[in-house]
Amino acid sequence: MGLANQPTPPKLARWLLSLSIAWKFKEEAESDLDELFHIRCSNWGLRYARRLYWQDVLSIWVRRSWFEELEFTQLNFFPMFKNYLKVTFRALKKQKIYTFINVFGLAIGLAFCALIFLYVQDELTYDRFHENNDRIFRIEQRYFGTDGSVRFDNPNGPIPLAPTLKQEIPGVEAYTRLFRRTHYVQVDNEPIRESVHYADADILKMFSFPIISGNSETALLNVNSVVITEEIATKYFGKTNVVGETLKIRKEEDFEDYFVTAVVGKSPDNSTVKFELLIPIQGDARYRPPYLDRWNMNLYKTFIMLEKQVDAAQLKEPLAAFRERHNGDYNQVLRERHEIPENQLVSTYHLNPLPEIHLNSVSDPMYSYILSGIAIAILLIACINFMTLSIGRSSRRSKEVGMRKVVGAFRHQLMFQFWGEAFLICGISMILGVLLAGGFLPVFNALSGKSLAFNYLENWETLVALFGFMVLTGFIAGSYPAVILSGFKPVTTLKGSLKLSGSNFFTKSLVALQFALSVMLIISTLVMKNQLQFIRSQDLGYNTEHVVYIPLNRLDGLKIANNFRTAIGGHIDIVDITATGVAVGFKGSYGYGVEYNGESIDINVFTVESNYIDFMEMELVAGRNFSPDLATDTTESVIITETFAREFGLNDPIGKQVPALTPGKDTHGGAIIIGMVKDHYFQSLYDEMDPAFLTMNPAWGHGNLLIRIRPENMQETIAMIKDTWNTFVPEIPLNYRFLDEDMYEEYANDERWANIVNYSSLFAIFIACLGLFGLVTLTVSSRIKEVGIRKVLGASVLQISGLFAKDFVKLVAIGVLVASPIAYYAMNQWLNNFAYHISVGIIHFLLAAIIVLVIALSTISFQAIKAGFTNPAETLSNE
Template structure:
């Protein structure tokens, strides 16, 4: 019996090929989109959950306000970990990580490689983070100074197939932390090898060295620090309970140092509008909370808002596809009234008809589901390349996912096949044969679904245009410097004693306009901006400032404008006690009218040391980080660093780069030549927004396509339903244009209603997205006009594609006997 149901169902689908094709294709696209986005979202939410105690691990973060500046950082002071362990019974273990922000040079005998990041960690690190050991003992691996644990990939790169345990390696590198550069070069003993850290972790390092070899780890300053600190809480302890104890402990240990370093006690500090709080952040929240990007995080994280947007898009895309399927299924079912009557006269019971219609719906849904998964498999490599992921359909094998897919099949089958199965099958044969079946309620329901479909499509179109306009604004905004034709040599310091010779060669090249010895670039995810405190005794305030270490060539190389004072110049003697500030800093310090020659005190270390610095110049405000945040007070100090930035002539870039590489290789250091263009680094700063714009473009095209598939099917259904009316109108003299207008009128009304709903929704969501940028476009009226025009043109074109065919039919064929 069941076999017969499916045979008849298959014949029915083949009989109505066009509607069946539209049904299956639309639902398949929805399933494919939902599958791909679901894989992405699931992977984003899986970060760091593979650790056994992930639900009990928290990171200590800093939230502070000093003067007009707010600080939000993932790193805290060195003594915080030990102090919290001693003072708070709820803390089972505390451990620290000190990120070295550097690809370390590894030397073993004559072999030299530079691969992977290095971090110092406390010996108890593996008690908190149970990374699987391939060899070595996690309990003792880092219990001695100058010991190191390698990842499997790093061990293979250094030692090949040899056993690395107890072998010596030499590390060469300089790390920046605690407001100074630390040389951690030396001999280290390999005491362990761990499995490669999974991609879905916020950690990103290849070597873990013992913190016992870092002299700064015993620093007792509570005023500054770059130590990423984790707490493992006891079972039953909550983050709120532990965090509530932080203020008293912070005051206990910070107040005396604040008096010495800032000249004020804790109460006075807060009374002046300042604050400093330590907070807890759940380990599993780190990846999707990007407020600490570039402020202590190991690598760029995700974005919770973006993930939610993708989730919403996946749900809406699937809904649109399901709506299409239901619309066309229910619309077509009412045309089968006579079939139902004949079947009942021939002896079919209501149960038989229910199974028949549900089986037709089930076959179509299953075909669409299989086709959708195949589409997802084909699209996944492109999406992985686009999103820089390595997602796989293997995830679909999990029981929860299989149950979800099965549930989706059942729901869509019931929703699409329910109307003909349970409603039409209940009519008496005489009503069915006379086609006395009311369609008004179902027609109203279908109309509301069409409005919903196009409203979602219009919101996505608005989002695509807004993101595109914001990216165009980012590309063309005056940044306060010239990012074009600037070549950045981050690793120039690897030349060692040959660096100055290499720089002089570059300066002598006629194709190079300027060369500066500095690592500070105002763009890109790799910038290394540091911060210091400037003391302003006259106004009783402190001002947190970004600090750039530069030389006398930096400002002309970057194309920045000095609006007051002078640039650094070694012809005038030592510049170490002089600073150049930006306009924002001058305003914040209250010296905007007369900045040159003003003297302030700058904190030089964590123990309250100070030195006088004098303002010798003011540079025009420039975007020092990104357009997501407002321009902040900044000072430039004379402190050249071992990186080079050069301004080149546009016409001779390729031969220049080849000659630079040849010159670099002539020093025989064994280091590879790497370069980057500043404008490319600038674009990388907004790579997430650029990807979102591209993704929205694809999805908006897909949603409008699926919505139009449904519209095409409904126009086909309407035209067939009104075939006699069209014939009579043609006999009475109606033109093709009049008939097309008659068929299109009702659908254009529905699309217009969707615009009214979509405009406020689009404005709400995109205005909320634009709030992520301190500098952004205004959503202009023409964006809505363009979205409306595109939607109406596409919808009308879809309607005409089918209605013109109906209008051109011969009236004789339309009016002949059924």
């Protein structure tokens, strides 16, 4: 026995066996199994011996845990359990502050986790409720670059795309094109602006919208039919059973009658395709020749549903060929422009699977990651509180541990006790957390722009996740006391020779980590707020204050503007009135995409009136303004921006023809540049400024009315505008907004994120400070004798307070140092979304550091100062 080349039992099984802590037969079993192994080895061979060794180990494991252990502790198992509970509750009650800090902190952390779980779940299950989600695809135009990488995807497609695809590519079962417009809708009451979707009849077959009444098969066959949601039905008819009723929609100049053919339930919020009113696409103004077979006008979104057995991957090549067949000319242009080699694809039609559309192109999965990160950070901070406070109190608990061990407790029983305590606290926190989450939910919905709801009965995943969070938190939070405290030797703890006053390295690094996390969130808050403020205060190059903005929806802007000028133009509270094509400050203005000297340049066109530059308070830097008296100015003159001159390399633009546009073919081709305005941010600050020019040419329509009013008597002025509107356009109610309000809607998404980060950092620093408060209280109480002696020896209050503050200030400083580079990196990533942005500066870090220091110091100060004022006679007398 014991020779080196002797076969040995399987290591893993052996290790498994050695794990049977505190089992009566453990020692015996090891040598028994060894002996058996050797007997079997010599009798039956190694393989058999090893197999039976495993079998034995497993059988021991299975039986031991269920029978032996229970019988073994049968005598005092349940009474001990009762004792654990009693001791736990006593400890909780005796130290109310710590209990509060732990429970409250964990509850907030868990509430955050619950909310963010809902958010992420919503994001990940987008469109999953559509039964056919695995075979519905959105057809997108995918453009490749010179190196074969994807340049960009255009989700819109030409009108003939879907029907042609069904004819030419086998396996396409159904299709729908989808397009949204805003129209006035009327029953008997005042017309209301609604968003109206145009679609093909198959849409109701492809997507699983719950039909309440009507026939989904035939609902959209007639060009005058409309499918509406329950909400719309209730809004206009006061009831939902409205199939056959008439609804007026003003698509063009007049209201047309539509017959309700079906009513559908509200579509879930996490559906990419949503509608309120749905009418056949055949009714759209563009759905007529010559657009019907134009392949170069991308207007409608196109969804197709494949037949069940068709594999989408197999359609890749047919689709590329299809693209070349129908968009070959454009492919050729692009191939030359981007110098794409002959053997590479220029563009293709790409199938974007429905369940992936949301995360691929609408929302950024990054948001889910960031939110999860924030939730985990906050939960971690709360867990660290639990741990550091346990460590701080461990000198008290260690006596209990020693006592229990002396009277015969095994280590695993103590582990059971401490982890049990952690789970109990987590359980209480969880209940509180769920209540808190319910309370936060409306706020969170407002912040995240979703409408989530806790539905524990239907959404069992939430329950599972909550339970999982609880177990995980309990496990992490309880790990220190369970693993370390239970390992103490009774002799050292009872003699009191164990040093554990909350000042060890582990505690310190945990506290530093907490502050690092808090500081990261605070720096992010500061940078985000600063950037958004930068956007608001940016000199846009024009004045948007007190401008009433009225979208006209296909009314003649010039006529209305003239009517308004005659009626109220002279009023003291009206500063100026003008009609314009596109209002400034929005993404995606109208314009041209042109080729110039081998570069593709987007030109934005603003259709204006002659008073526009004065109205917007823009600055003319060269040439002259439009003149209302010159007839030629109406069609043959433009005013360019500085960027325009720069991009097209015009040194002396005045008097020259507009470059890159062809006279006769392009509406503004051949026009003469008569002036140049200073650059102004007509787009949002996410984008680089594009070249632009102003024109008075009415061909593209003056679709908006702008009225600048004086800030005084705003109420009356608006009422007056309303009256005037009603005299000239009695059939449509006035719909107005303020230009500056509207402009900031572009940034609403980032405002929301800034707010979420802001609130999170508040909670993070709050929980961290709760922990700090607990910790400093512990430290002070454990060093109170030292304080007494120091005072006797002549220390001042300030010195004593400084003694305690110093340690924690150091930790906060370390936290700031750790957090800064990470926050710097993360914030630069975010700022890159904006073409015009601030830079993350030392000021942000300093400010965050000062904020955290001040908060931390004021948390500490109460206890530290109290310690400074203690009477040494009191603390030293009892020994």
